[in-house]
Amino acid sequence: MSLKYGVLGLLKGEPLHGYEVKNRFEAMLGGTWEVNIGQIYTTLQRLERDGLVRPVGSRGDRGKLQYELSPEGHKALDHWLAQPDLGPQQLHEEIYVKLLLATRIANGDLQPLLARQKRAYLQRLRDLNRLEERARRDGRIDLARLVRGALLHTEADLKWMDELSSERFGAEGAAKK
Amino acid sequence: MTELIRLTDVTKVYQGGITGALNGLSVTIEEGEFTAIMGPSGSGKSTMLNLVAGLDRPTSGDVVVGDTDLGKLGEAGLARFRRDHIGFVFQFFYLLPNLTALENVLIPAQLKGIVAPGRALELLDRLGIKDIANSYPARLSGGQQQRVAIARALINNPTMLLADEPTGALDTHTGDQVMELLGQLHRDGQTILLVTHDAKLATRHAARVLSVMDGKIVDDARLESPERAPSEMIRVRSEEASR
Numbered sequence: 001m002s003l004k005y006g007v008l009g010l011l012k013g014e015p016l017h018g019y020e021v022k023n024r025f026e027a028m029l030g031g032t033w034e035v036n037i038g039q040i041y042t043t044l045q046r047l048e049r050d051g052l053v054r055p056v057g058s059r060g061d062r063g064k065l066q067y068e069l070s071p072e073g074h075k076a077l078d079h080w081l082a083q084p085d086l087g088p089q090q091l092h093e094e095i096y097v098k099l100l101l102a103t104r105i106a107n108g109d110l111q112p113l114l115a116r117q118k119r120a121y122l123q124r125l126r127d128l129n130r131l132e133e134r135a136r137r138d139g140r141i142d143l144a145r146l147v148r149g150a151l152l153h154t155e156a157d158l159k160w161m162d163e164l165s166s167e168r169f170g171a172e173g174a175a176k177k
Numbered sequence: 178m179t180e181l182i183r184l185t186d187v188t189k190v191y192q193g194g195i196t197g198a199l200n201g202l203s204v205t206i207e208e209g210e211f212t213a214i215m216g217p218s219g220s221g222k223s224t225m226l227n228l229v230a231g232l233d234r235p236t237s238g239d240v241v242v243g244d245t246d247l248g249k250l251g252e253a254g255l256a257r258f259r260r261d262h263i264g265f266v267f268q269f270f271y272l273l274p275n276l277t278a279l280e281n282v283l284i285p286a287q288l289k290g291i292v293a294p295g296r297a298l299e300l301l302d303r304l305g306i307k308d309i310a311n312s313y314p315a316r317l318s319g320g321q322q323q324r325v326a327i328a329r330a331l332i333n334n335p336t337m338l339l340a341d342e343p344t345g346a347l348d349t350h351t352g353d354q355v356m357e358l359l360g361q362l363h364r365d366g367q368t369i370l371l372v373t374h375d376a377k378l379a380t381r382h383a384a385r386v387l388s389v390m391d392g393k394i395v396d397d398a399r400l401e402s403p404e405r406a407p408s409e410m411i412r413v414r415s416e417e418a419s420r
Contacts, residue, residue: 146413155376
């Protein structure tokens with residue numbers, strides 16, 4: 001998703017100025033998405049250009065200028081909310097590229113690389129578990145749910161490494177030489 | 178910390194090549210550690226647990242727990258060892274159906290010749306299920322049954338608590354509660370060995386994760402617990418609002 005709909009969604013509740021949008025957006029995502037104020041202003045300007053938001057009151061003090069959703073903005077937001085997320089599967093592909101390249105270079109022994117990556121994923125699971133615990137303790141159920149998603153994704157990454165590991169990934173490259 | 182468990186070059190061969198064999202496994206575990214043992218099914222992780230528990234004997238190699246070399250014990254000695262030092266929690270709770278929760282918890286103490294209803298009730302209370310002390314297992318939910326099984330495992334103050342997929346038969350929420358309980362016991366000093374195939378659960382409380390594959394330990398990861406900002410762990414964004 002882009003920032004655009006996040007901003008529209010926040011403005012649906014009440015008119016806000018740039019800093020309010022930034023603060024509420026970051027708070028909503030529990031600090032997992034930090035935006036700079038410049039991005040917020042650029043986004044607001046584009047939304048205004050496209051007729052999805054409009055300023056409330058005078059344009060005197062830009063920093064304090066509040067925006068509200070236009071009827072088109074409401075429509076665009078509702079349409080976006082109703083759509084499933086259809087993008088391609090986002091993979092953390094760097095490790096895979098590393099493995100492919102290492103296959104050509106390392107004579108087929110990728111086990112150390114896989115083992116190091118698995119350890120990194122285990123450590124990430126540990127970190128995420130602690131974050132989830134913290135979020136629940138602080139009553140941030142929304143953040144805890146997001147962390148839960150991250151835990152499940154990391155678990156899948158770990159299983160992928162296990163699978164590559166057990167099928168001796170890279171050995172076929174060595175055999176061809 | 179003091180060393181509690183030492184396995185040295187342990188092999189376990191099963192007739193007919195059944196899976197779960199061990200293939201020269203060595204590891205030491207300290208007192209007070211919470212260690213998770215992970216691996217695919219048939220990798221030997223449960224076999225390893227059973228050997229530490231004295232439920233089974235290795236084909237070769239040594240299993241030493243505390244000062245006791247389990248290989249030197251006869252059947253009666255092993256039974257005594259299990260009774261005095263091991264608390265075991267299984268995936269399927271194995272409660273006796275014609276005994277109440279309280280009576281189930283008391284069995285290991287009675288085997289020792291001790292009548293300990295006070296301690297049993299205290300344990301049930303600590304595990305949050307004192308009110309079902311007089312209920313029969315059939316009347317209890319899975320989570321409650323597993324708590325009773327944990328209380329039974331703890332009644333004799335075991336040197337270590339061994340748990341083999343303790344959340345495997347529970348729904349996610351109940352499983353979380355059982356894991357939370359294990360975490361709490363560990364914070365109170367209990368040595369715990371947890372066998373699981375769920376990496377999310379393994380890393381929740383265990384700071385050490387042993388990966389077992391083909392009857393060997395292929396990785397021994399000691400995890401850190403630093404304080405990190407959420408944005409260092411999760412980034413919720415893909416594309417920027419440049420359109």
